[in-house]
Amino acid sequence: MSETLKPTRRTMLTRLGILLNAGIGAVLAVPVVSYLLAPLRGKNGAPYNQWVKLGPLEQFPEGETRLATFRNPVVRPWDGQTADIPCWVRRIDAEKFQVFAINCAHLGCPVRWFAASGLFMCPCHGGVYYADGSRASGPPERGLFEYEHKVEDGELVILAGQLPTLAAQDRTGRRKTCDC
Numbered sequence: 001m002s003e004t005l006k007p008t009r010r011t012m013l014t015r016l017g018i019l020l021n022a023g024i025g026a027v028l029a030v031p032v033v034s035y036l037l038a039p040l041r042g043k044n045g046a047p048y049n050q051w052v053k054l055g056p057l058e059q060f061p062e063g064e065t066r067l068a069t070f071r072n073p074v075v076r077p078w079d080g081q082t083a084d085i086p087c088w089v090r091r092i093d094a095e096k097f098q099v100f101a102i103n104c105a106h107l108g109c110p111v112r113w114f115a116a117s118g119l120f121m122c123p124c125h126g127g128v129y130y131a132d133g134s135r136a137s138g139p140p141e142r143g144l145f146e147y148e149h150k151v152e153d154g155e156l157v158i159l160a161g162q163l164p165t166l167a168a169q170d171r172t173g174r175r176k177t178c179d180c
């Protein structure tokens with residue numbers, strides 16, 4: 001082999017540098033890609049959104065709005081009580097429900113239901129919603145977000161996992177089922 005074809009020290013170091021950078025880039029890409037895909041897939045590859053029971057229908061009297069809690073379907077051992085998610089259930093009639101995310105559509109503070117006034121109110125910036133979850137006043141630009149739901153074997157079941165925001169609905173291609 002002639003002298004001119006031998007890789008120089010500089011060429012060797014350049015190649016080594018490129019190789020090292022590629023390796024480091026690949027290692028750094030793993031958590032970034034996992035983060036980006038996390039909303040689509042849950043723990044152990046299970047779908048992030050899953051149908052979760054809220055309780056028997058008798059637990060939700062007709063014409064009333066009640067607080068209910070469900071366990072987030074994607075939990076980790078260290079999640080503790082933070083995986084217990086509250087939501088508001090409005091039973092309109094025998095088979096008609098609305099299940100609202102507890103988070104205000106403005107910046108996510110938990111809203112409270114005031115039966116006497118028939119309003120949901122947000123303690124953070126004064127957002128107010130009507131009983132059907134539509135916006136009444138304050139900074140929120142829209143009504144409360146709703147969980148997709150169904151009645152199965154005498155129990156109310158919701159599609160839980162992600163907050164039912166517009167972005168989540170767009171990702172899954174689903175929209176709320178209640179036309180009330």
Ligand code: FES
Nearest residue numbers: 104106107122127
């Ligand atoms: S977070 Fe509810 S009004 Fe701002």
